[in-house]
Amino acid sequence: xxxxxxxxxxxxxxxxxxxxxxxxxxxxxxxxxxxxxxxxxxxxxxxxxxxxxxxxxxxxxxxxxxxxxxxxxxxxxxxxxxxxxxxxxxxxxxxxxxxxxxxxxxxxxxxxxxxxxxxxxxxxxxxxxxxxxxxxxxxxxxxxxxxxxxxxxxxxxxxxxxxxxxxxxxxxxxxxxxxxxxxxxxxxxxxxxxxxxxxxxxxxxxxxxxxxxxxxxxxxxxxxxxxxxxxxxxxxxxxxxxxxxxxxxxxxxxxxxxxxxxxxxxxxxxxxxxxxxxxxxxxxxxxxxxxxxxxxxxxxxxxxxxxxxxxxxxxxxxxxxxxxxxxxxxxxxxxxxxxxxxxxxxxxxxxxxxxxxxxxxxxxxxxxxxxxxxxxxxxxxxxxxxxxxxxxxxxxxxxxxxxxxxxxxxxxxxxxxxxxxxxxxxxxxxxxx
Numbered sequence: 001x002x003x004x005x006x007x008x009x010x011x012x013x014x015x016x017x018x019x020x021x022x023x024x025x026x027x028x029x030x031x032x033x034x035x036x037x038x039x040x041x042x043x044x045x046x047x048x049x050x051x052x053x054x055x056x057x058x059x060x061x062x063x064x065x066x067x068x069x070x071x072x073x074x075x076x077x078x079x080x081x082x083x084x085x086x087x088x089x090x091x092x093x094x095x096x097x098x099x100x101x102x103x104x105x106x107x108x109x110x111x112x113x114x115x116x117x118x119x120x121x122x123x124x125x126x127x128x129x130x131x132x133x134x135x136x137x138x139x140x141x142x143x144x145x146x147x148x149x150x151x152x153x154x155x156x157x158x159x160x161x162x163x164x165x166x167x168x169x170x171x172x173x174x175x176x177x178x179x180x181x182x183x184x185x186x187x188x189x190x191x192x193x194x195x196x197x198x199x200x201x202x203x204x205x206x207x208x209x210x211x212x213x214x215x216x217x218x219x220x221x222x223x224x225x226x227x228x229x230x231x232x233x234x235x236x237x238x239x240x241x242x243x244x245x246x247x248x249x250x251x252x253x254x255x256x257x258x259x260x261x262x263x264x265x266x267x268x269x270x271x272x273x274x275x276x277x278x279x280x281x282x283x284x285x286x287x288x289x290x291x292x293x294x295x296x297x298x299x300x301x302x303x304x305x306x307x308x309x310x311x312x313x314x315x316x317x318x319x320x321x322x323x324x325x326x327x328x329x330x331x332x333x334x335x336x337x338x339x340x341x342x343x344x345x346x347x348x349x350x351x352x353x354x355x356x357x358x359x360x361x362x363x364x365x366x367x368x369x370x371x372x373x374x375x376x377x378x379x380x381x382x383x384x385x386x387x388x389x390x391x392x393x394x395x396x397x398x399x400x401x402x403x404x405x406x407x408x409x410x411x412x413x414x415x416x417x418x419x420x421x422x423x424x425x426x427x428x429x430x431x432x433x
Contacts, residue, residue, distance in 0.1 A: 033057050036197065036246045040253035044179050045264035047189035051177065051253045055197035055242040063094040066192065070161065073120035075101040078135040079127050083167055084202050091126055091165065106134045116141055117160040122191075128168040129175040133182070136162060140188040162190045167199040169211025169245070170293065173252040178273075179264050184352075186265055195249055197242045208245075209238030209330050210294025214273075215248050216329050218255040220301060220322060221275035224363035226251055227325065236330025271358055271373040272366045276300030278357040279385070282347035286339050298331035303385035307377055308359040310384045313367050321363060335391040345382045355382065 035056035042049055054062070067075070075095040079088055088103070095101045099122075106127070117123055117138055125135030139162040164176040172195040181187050200208055212234075219230050230251070233244050240248075259270040266273060280300030284291050291299075305322040308314035326333060349355040356374035359367045369375045377385075 033198070034242055035059060036242055038246050038250045040250055040257065042177055042193075042253060042257045042260065044189070044257075044260040045262070047179060047264060049190050049192060051193045051195070053172075053195045053197070053246045053249050053253075055246060059196070060090070060094070063091075063194075064097060066194075067095050067098040070122050070163070070191070072099045072122040072161075074118060075099050075122050075124055076104060076117055076138075076160075077101060077124045077126060078104050078106055078131055078138065079125075080106045080131050083127050083131075087167060087199055087202075088126065091124070095124065106131055119158060119160065121160045122163055123160055124163045124165060126165045126167060128166065128171045129182075132164055132166065132171055132175050133187070135164070136181070136187040136190075162188050164190045164193045165199075166193070166195060168203065169200060169208050169249075170214065171211075172249050173211065174214035174256075174273075177253060177256040178266070179260070180266055184266070197245055200245065205238035207238075208240070209236070210292050212238075212248065212329065213294045213297035213331075214252055216325060216331075217273070217275050217297065217301060218252055219325065220363055221272045221358070221360065221366060222255040222259060222364060223251070227321070227363065231325055231328050234325075234328040234330070236328065238330065268372065269366075275358045275360070275366070276302075276304050278348060278351065278353065278355075279303040279344070279382075282344050282351065283335070283339070285347055286344050287337075291336070295332055295336070298326050298329070298333070299335065299389045302326065302333060302389050303382075304357060304359060306388035307357070307381045307385035308361075308367070310381055311359065311375075311377075313359055313361050313375075315362070318360065318363050334389050338391045341383060341386045341390070344386060345379050348377075348382055349379065355379075 033056045035058050036054060037059060038053040040051040040053070042051060052062075075098075077088070077092060077095065092101060092103065123135050123139040125132045139160045164171075166172045166176045176190070176193045176195070179186060179189055203211075215230065219226050230248070233240070233247075256273065259273055260266060262268075263270040276297055277300060280293075280296040283299055284293065284296045287296075302322055305314060305319040309316055309319050323333060348357075353374050355377050356371065357377060358373055359375045359377075361367045366373050367375050
């Protein structure tokens with residue numbers, strides 16, 4: 001992500017940017033903007049950072065105090081042009097009241113090698129996954145000592161600090177909470193993650209729904225005890241009130257904290273947080289970007305569930321629980337268009353794990369093999385898993401779909417409900433006999 005620096009934008013008093021007085025006829029803030037404040041924390045190895053989930057006009061009054069407590073010599077706000085200007089202006093107003101503030105726009109590519117942040121600065125990421133990655137990279141390039149100041153904050157002149165203000169549900173529930181990037185490489189830990197739920201108002205419901213993929217993954221792979229509670233509150237349309245979204249994000253922070261406490265770089269038990277990702281990445285690559293990330297995540301978990309059933313690891317009832325929760329979430333249970341199953345299989349096999357993936361013995365119980373939490377699968381199991389999500393086609397086109405996709409859907413005997421029909425051939429693979 002290229003970060004294009006701009007000159008210092010301003011350093012001003014709060015009065016200069018004071019908000020206009022509300023109209024006498026306007027509804028009170030509490031009537032339209034409920035006040036929500038949930039605090040969580042993530043302890044990942046030596047890193048420890050608070051996660052603050054906020055909503056409501058009153059919650060913005062905290063931001064000046066946060067900015068002041070950081071004692072920054074300069075703020076560098078990294079964002080992208082897709083973020084609404086109102087969000088950017090509001091954050092700039094609060095930061096600029098306490099220290100000189102620069103605004104940097106991110107664009108495609110990587111952070112320029114020559115760009116550095118001055119010691120004592122605070123890099124603030126305002127955006128989604130790409131902005132967070134760019135800002136973390138930028139903060140990691142700062143110079144100076146790494147000594148910590150009072151209350152766990154680095155003192156003036158130390159390495160630049162990182163504050164994350166994610167603006168998408170996926171970033172709030174997943175990216176901002178992780179100490180590894182999309183390629184599994186360690187990245188700079190933040191000193192604060194602040195999820196301001198007002199940022200989600202400008203997103204279409206489908207975007208909000210798709211961004212809840214980490215929530216569904218966490219329920220299935222980490223905390224099945226929350227299954228009923230989450231299932232009862234999920235809305236297929238993606239329209240959730242702020243209180244429900246806040247509880248979902250708090251659950252995601254708790255699951256992350258549980259998983260990464262002794263595994264900060266997610267190479268051991270915290271691999272459960274990548275459940276479904278192996279196939280999801282292959283599906284998105286094969287679809288050429290036509291498959292949204294949330295839909296790919298859902299299909300990846302469904303494939304993983306079917307692979308585990310075929311391998312003798314997972315009970316069919318747990319696979320049905322996958323389908324039920326994903327249906328309540330509103331994600332598609334099948335590929336929207338036919339894809340070449342063989343090409344997807346080969347993408348998975350050619351991936352970093354050579355086809356190994358996280359599988360479950362039961363909800364919340366990842367399977368452990370000799371190689372840890374990654375279980376070898378192989379082409380027969382992957383084909384069986386992809387058959388579970390093959391694009392639905394009219395009955396007259398089944399033969400043609402099989403020819404094009406390479407996925408052969410099992411025949412359903414007349415008069416037998418589809419739910420009781422198992423795949424006719426159980427592929428060989430690891431697991432119980």
